Amino acid sequence: DAGVIQSPRHEVTEMGQEVTLRCKPISGHNSLFWYRQTMMRGLELLIYFNNNVPIDDSGMPEDRFSAKMPNASFSTLKIQPSEPRDSAVYFCASSLWQRNQPQHFGDGTRLSIL
Amino acid sequence: AQTVTQSQPEMSVQEAETVTLSCTYDTSENNYYLFWYKQPPSRQMILVIRQEAYKQQNATENRFSVNFQKAAKSFSLKISDSQLGDTAMYFCAFMTQGGSEKLVFGKGTKLTVNP
Numbered sequence: 001d002a003g004v005i006q007s008p009r010h011e012v013t014e015m016g017q018e019v020t021l022r023c024k025p026i027s028g029h030n031s032l033f034w035y036r037q038t039m040m041r042g043l044e045l046l047i048y049f050n051n052n053v054p055i056d057d058s059g060m061p062e063d064r065f066s067a068k069m070p071n072a073s074f075s076t077l078k079i080q081p082s083e084p085r086d087s088a089v090y091f092c093a094s095s096l097w098q099r100n101q102p103q104h105f106g107d108g109t110r111l112s113i114l
Numbered sequence: 115a116q117t118v119t120q121s122q123p124e125m126s127v128q129e130a131e132t133v134t135l136s137c138t139y140d141t142s143e144n145n146y147y148l149f150w151y152k153q154p155p156s157r158q159m160i161l162v163i164r165q166e167a168y169k170q171q172n173a174t175e176n177r178f179s180v181n182f183q184k185a186a187k188s189f190s191l192k193i194s195d196s197q198l199g200d201t202a203m204y205f206c207a208f209m210t211q212g213g214s215e216k217l218v219f220g221k222g223t224k225l226t227v228n229p
Contacts, residue, residue: 031215043205043219056216091159095215102149103217105159 002026004106006092012112018080021109024073025094033103034067034077035091043091049075050097082113116141118208120220127196128228134181135191135223137206145211148182148189153222154202162204165189167211196227 005024013019025032033048047057049069057067064083069075079086089110093103117140127133139148150162165173165182172180177197181190193200206220 033215033217042221045216048215050215089157093159097215102161102164104161105151108157108159110157 004092004094004104006090006106006109008109009107010110010112012114013082014114015083016081017113018078019082019086019111019113021077021090021092021111023075023077023092023106025075025092026104027073028096029094029104030072030097031095031103032069032075033093033095034075035093037089037091037108038087046077079111082111084113087111087113116143116208116210116218118206118218118220120204120206120223122223123221124224124226126226126228127193129196129198131196132192132194133196133225135193135204135206135225137189137191137220139187139189139206139208139218141187141208141210143210147209147211148180149207149209149217150178150180150189150191151205151207151219152200152202153205154199159205163191193225198227198229201225201227 007022031050034046037043046059047067052069067077089108091108093105095101095103119138146167148165152160152162163173163175163178177194179192203222205222207217209217
């Protein structure tokens with residue numbers, strides 16, 4: 001079975017540019033999560049969706065960040081404009097909406113903002 | 115708010131030996147779930163083992179087992195017969211049973227298995 005698929009795997013761009021990260025969850029999963037991982041702050045939940053609806057976006061750092069889930073098989077995380085402090089690994093994860101079901105992670109996108 | 119603490123930033127173990135990674139958490143909830151995830155250098159986040167708080171029996175998955183002490187809010191991971199492929203960052207994570215599906219992660223423990 002295909003796991004969570006993220007693209008791109010690496011992204012290097014200049015400050016001020018728009019960045020779009022993409023995620024395809026596991027088929028049949030109805031919850032989707034975006035995390036950011038840095039050395040200083042560890043793994044932080046940015047936002048999560050259930051049945052394509054954003055449930056909690058309290059972790060989104062500021063208005064420059066936005067996330068969408070137009071359908072059950074696709075989500076995007078956008079940063080506009082990007083800043084060097086946004087450099088991190090961004091993970092997408094999906095799960096089945098039942099309390100004891102684990103989250104399955106994609107391979108992450110390593111984002112570098114110059 | 116729930117917090118997860120992993121007090122050992124780094125650990126090392128010889129191949130074939132046993133190592134225990136510590137995790138404590140803080141919550142006022144009675145029902146919740148605990149997880150250990152492994153992140154090897156390849157960067158994947160891989161679920162190692164999970165525990166439901168209402169179960170007294172400690173979870174076991176092959177060479178991996180946990181020591182769950184609910185009263186002490188402790189959830190340690192024991193790796194038996196350590197293998198070189200166990201070298202990775204290990205993250206302890208907490209999720210409440212009711213309400214949000216949020217996973218709260220600890221800062222991680224970097225484990226190195228030496229030949």
